Each structure stands twice: as C-alpha cells, then as structure tokens.
Amino acid sequence: MKILLIFLTFYLISGQSFSLSSLHVTGYSGGSLLVDSGKLWFRANVKCMNKLPEWTNIMNNTKHDKWISVGQFTLFQNNEGNLTIYIRDLKEHDAGGYWIGVLYKWGIDMTLHVEEDLCCKVSKRVMVNIGETAYFSCEYSQNHINDPKIIFKEEKDSIEMIYSRWKKKERFSISDDEHKHIFSVRITAVTPDDGGVYLCGVWINRDSYSYSIINNVHLHIMSE
Incomplete structure (x- = not known):
C-alpha cells in the first residue's frame, strides 16, 4: 500500500495524464509468458511491478535501459517501443493480479492464470x-x-x-x-x-x- 500511495503522490504532483487498463492472460506451469503492454517504455522514467493484492514489490527500478530483470521477471522495450513483460518458469503461486507501471505516465492491471499441461x-x-x-x-x-x-x-x-x-x-x-x-x-x-x-x-x-x-x-x- 505504501508503494501505491507514493506513486499516486508522484502522479498528482506531476500533473501528467494517467491511463489505467486491464489485461487477462494465461500461461502454463513450467512455461513462460510474454505480454506486450501496448504502452510506451519511456526511457527516462522509473518502471514498477507489484504483486496484488498486497502490493508486494517485485521491481521498482531506476535504470532506464531497455532490459530490467529481477528473478523470473523481466521488463524490456520491444521493437515497437512498448514495455513488454516476460515471466519465466511459471508456478501455480505466480497466478493472481499484478500492477505494472511507468512512473508519471501509465499503469495497467494484469491478471495471470496458470494452468497445468x-x-x-x-x-x-x-x-x-x-x-x-x-x-x-x-x-x-x-x-x-x-x-x-x-x-x-x-x-x-x-x-x-x-x-x-x-x-x-x-x-x-x-x-x-x-x-x-x-x-x-x-x-x-x-x-x-x-x-x-x-x-x-x-x-x-x-x-x-x-x-x-x-x-x-x-x-x-x-x-x-
């Protein structure tokens, strides 16, 4: 919750427009998932990723390069300039809600389903x-x-x-x-x-x- 409040404070101070959307995706246990957010990377802005509903911090990175990895989670800029989410070695406990955002610019909710096959x-x-x-x-x-x-x-x-x-x-x-x-x-x-x-x-x-x-x-x- 602290991370959410910090983000909202920054957003209000910045005065930037903020767009929120939702994604629903399905992956397989032991496999990986690749999701194009459809939203721009914005090189000069901090990228964030949190697990919901506790808002557990996965990534709050100040690096501005094209590739950021923490454990099994990666955010990178694809050829279209969009932020893309890559999650490797999926487990059942990875299922649930995520919030991914670029500070001052945008944020999305992603619901991940993990199936066995x-x-x-x-x-x-x-x-x-x-x-x-x-x-x-x-x-x-x-x-x-x-x-x-x-x-x-x-x-x-x-x-x-x-x-x-x-x-x-x-x-x-x-x-x-x-x-x-x-x-x-x-x-x-x-x-x-x-x-x-x-x-x-x-x-x-x-x-x-x-x-x-x-x-x-x-x-x-x-x-x-």
Whole structure:
C-alpha cells in the first residue's frame, strides 16, 4: 500500500495524464509468458511491478535501459517501443493480479492464470553443423489448435519475433500438425548467428498481444 500511495503522490504532483487498463492472460506451469503492454517504455522514467493484492514489490527500478530483470521477471522495450513483460518458469503461486507501471505516465492491471499441461514443460537442445538444416518441434496444448504459432529468439537486451504467419523470415519455416498438437520449425543453411535460445509460442490474447511460451530450444551451431 505504501508503494501505491507514493506513486499516486508522484502522479498528482506531476500533473501528467494517467491511463489505467486491464489485461487477462494465461500461461502454463513450467512455461513462460510474454505480454506486450501496448504502452510506451519511456526511457527516462522509473518502471514498477507489484504483486496484488498486497502490493508486494517485485521491481521498482531506476535504470532506464531497455532490459530490467529481477528473478523470473523481466521488463524490456520491444521493437515497437512498448514495455513488454516476460515471466519465466511459471508456478501455480505466480497466478493472481499484478500492477505494472511507468512512473508519471501509465499503469495497467494484469491478471495471470496458470494452468497445468504436460505439453509445456519441455526444454530442448539441438546441435547442427554450419550450413546444414536445423529441425526442432514444439508441442502445444489442444486449447491452442487454432491459435497462431510463433517463434521468438532471446537476444542480448530483447526478445525478437523471428517467424509467424504475418512475419516471415528467409530460411525459416513452420509446419503445424494439428492432430498431434505439434508444430515443427525448419532453418536452412544455418550460420553461427542462428545459434541461441528460441522460444516456441502461441498467440493467446489478440487484444493484448500476449504469448504463451510453451517450449525453449537451445540451438548450438558447430563448425565441422
């Protein structure tokens, strides 16, 4: 409650307009969640994250770079300039309400639901030689048969969307077997830059640009 009062005091002093909205998202125990707030990062302003209803402080950071991590929680600026929330290794006790805000600018309430599904606890390692074709598959819950499948990649200070039905990338392709609840990823003529951690996801909330990350794939590129 102290944090809330401090924030409201700052808000009243600043005289800035304040917009409050709500998000409802679902992730899977053992998986991760990626949520685009739809609101700007604002480099020069403090970012805050609290667990409701106790207003337990998770993050109250004065850093103004593009990537802030505390434990399993990360806030970062995506390519559109929006603040994006990334929560890793979800547990049942992570479910509940959250408040995320940028001081003087905006705040949102986010309600997180965490479900159990054996599909979504897989971390894989794939090794392939330079110039060869890399293959890996990602299993998903039957609840997401009709949801768009997406591949992200962890970069130094961001998580980039690599491939989806509306964003194609040369040498990458996805095929979806809806009967087996598996989509397969193919990367041809791999280069050293293709190595890294890929996140297999599904688009779970089209209003809030929210993605459930169901599998992590560590792709290692070897020289022959």
